[in-house]
Amino acid sequence: MILWQEQLPAAAPRPALPGDTQADVCVVGAGYTGLWTALHLKRLDPALRVVVVERDVAGAGASGRNGGWCSALFPTSWHRISRDAGREGVLAMQRALEDSVDEVGRSGIPCDFAKGGSIALVRSPAQLARAREQVAEARGWGFGPDTLDLVDAAAVQPRLAASRVLGAVTTEHCAALHPAKLARGLAVACEDAGVVIHEQTEAVRLEPGKVVTEHGTVTAEVVLPATEGYTAQLPGHRRDLAPVYSLMLATAPLPQDVWDQIGLADRATFTDERHLTVYGQRTADGRLAFGGRGAPYHFGSRVRPSYEQVPRVHEALARTLTELFPVLDGVPVTHRWGGNLGVPRDWFPSVGFDRTTGAAWAGGYVGDGVATANLAGRTLAHLITGVNSELVRLPWVRRRTQRWEPEPLRWIGVNAVTLLMRRADRVEARTGRPSRSAALFWRSLGH
Ligand SMILES: Cc1cc2nc3c(=O)[nH]c(=O)nc-3n(C[C@H](O)[C@H](O)[C@H](O)COP(=O)(O)OP(=O)(O)OC[C@H]3O[C@@H](n4cnc5c(N)ncnc54)[C@H](O)[C@@H]3O)c2cc1C
Incomplete structure (x- = not known):
């Protein structure tokens, strides 16, 4: 049994899609990515008709069962980001990720949010060598101890007393939260903003301008599959994300x-x-x-x-x-x-929107999606409504990742x-x- 989901009060699923319908934006999947995107779209343009179809219930996927680290972690190294986006891109991406941790807290959604930072224990000489390299690299990019710091065993002990500790790499940019409360609260915030969520509605096929579900078709100018670890089950998407x-x-x-x-x-x-x-x-x-x-x-x-x-x-x-x-x-x-x-094949998450086809995408967070999905949602809302902000210029925007091998x-x-x-x-x-x-x-x- 999933601890987080067991702790939520029982609730009946929202009604399934009653038949064919029209929307401006159709989101497939009611996890953090789909829900943050829907919420921010409605905030930017309340007149937009935003429909979310969810196979199960909101938060049934990774969003309702994760470790609850709302962190500024990103699976792609700074070095790799800099190859496409230079030093400025690295700095902008890290700032945006760190800000996303606070954005989740500022949302006010009740989810036991506690920003106590994060502690990566160092428990062997090999780990110590790697930890020193990580922190030296952070300094090389100009990041201070709030982003990454190396502390000795005596400093870490009062915060976390574990066995065989030689030290720790710490960051201030992390909060612990209750993942399923966040997912459920987000779904409620979406509905309050006017988003329509249909649960128990499985999308069986995506086409340009169309989401074909088991209960009818949603015709929409913009289609966003926000299905992360389930994406490979959608026809035509088998090799997008493992x-x-x-x-x-x-x-x-x-x-x-x-x-x-x-x-x-x-x-x-x-x-x-x-x-x-x-x-x-x-x-x-x-x-x-x-x-x-x-x-x-x-x-x-x-x-x-x-x-x-x-x-x-x-x-x-x-x-x-x-x-x-x-x-x-x-x-x-x-x-x-x-x-x-x-x-994703190159461990580089991405977010984007192609106005000519109406196809939007976001995901491939590896295991770092709690705060990053919030960033994805805000970024997609800007891309779709045409807001020219710093978010839409971040290095992970409009990247097309290479597909996995057969x-x-x-x-x-x-x-x-x-x-x-x-x-x-x-x-x-x-x-x-x-x-x-x-x-x-x-x-x-x-x-
Ligand atoms: C055990 C675990 C621990 C994790 N720990 C952390 C952590 O501590 N910190 C962190 O940052 N990240 C963590 N992650 C990753 C993080 O949870 C995810 O990156 C994030 O929740 C992804 O959100 P999402 O909305 O993109 O996907 P999901 O939450 O998986 O949502 C996808 C939704 O799409 C629905 N769906 C799928 N197919 C269809 C279809 N055909 N039609 C309709 N609906 C469909 C699913 O039912 C699901 O609700 C963890 C993940 C797991 C599994």
Whole structure:
């Protein structure tokens, strides 16, 4: 069961699309991307008819099941961004991402938003070497300690007391939030602004100016598939984004004496510097919610509810959590779930709008979509209504990402990367030196 969704009061689904209809903009998918876009469109032009069709209910996808890191993380390196957009592009993109964290907070949507920053623990000499490089690189671009800072073990201990800590890379630009409350609150804000949301309405085909659903066709000048990790299921979009699973668990609420030993009083989000990503947050009701990668990618970009339960990965996550915080030994894990995220071939998210065809797009956030989807929504609203702002000049705007290889190459490639990251962590733990194969992987993507 998904902790976040279980904690929401029960609500009946919104009515499905009653039949053929017309709109100015049709959004497919009621996650953060679709809903922020719809909301900002209505704010910019209240006369626009904006219809959202959602296969399940708002927030059923990654938006209602993620780790709740509202961060300024972006999966593409500054170096890679600078190749297309120069130094100014890097600075503008980072500023926009950091501002998006605050934008989500300023929205006022009740979602247990707590901006405590983020702590990436450094727990081996190899991680320390990488952490030093990251922070030196940040300084090279002119970013200060608010963006990235390296602190020693004594400085991190009062904020987060974990095992084998040599130091930490910290940032101020991150908030912890309740993902499903944000998704549900956003849907309500959209309706208050006049957006029409049809749940239980699956789009079966997209055509220029048309979204064909199981219940009728929405004819609209602008069509936005906001389907992220589900995009590959739409005809013609199979190779746009690879759905990669991320799995999570949550403990029972922890007593105050345990929190006194762990810390996180400001609800800073936390991770460590390993390659195979893990992420955690102290929830508003005092649990530890913790997740990570490592689940397999499925042939043909298939997505199934059964893929969200991988006992081997959930057990590994539970072991990692106890290894980080031995005080958690024996604490019950009450929830285990998972979801998929959309990975573009070059790990470079993008957002855009082609006025000649009416096709809009946004996504490919890898695992960093909570704040970035807000940026995508504001940017798309400007692109579609023709506002000439700084947002529409950001380096991720109007990029067309290369498509993934056909199968079986996609299956081999995506799963090989997971294996490579897991091995790199083992090699680093054994040798104390940064993994050369992991560094080579990033270089092969141009990062
Ligand atoms: C376990 C997990 C942990 C994560 N942790 C973090 C984190 O801590 N921080 C962070 O920044 N990011 C995180 N992410 C990523 C983040 O959640 C996503 O990037 C973000 O939610 C994407 O929002 P979206 O609206 O683009 O996609 P989604 O929220 O996936 O929404 C897509 C919607 O489209 C609907 N849909 C799909 N196909 C159709 C169709 N044919 N017709 C109609 N509707 C359709 C789906 O039902 C879904 O509601 C995590 C993701 C997962 C899975």
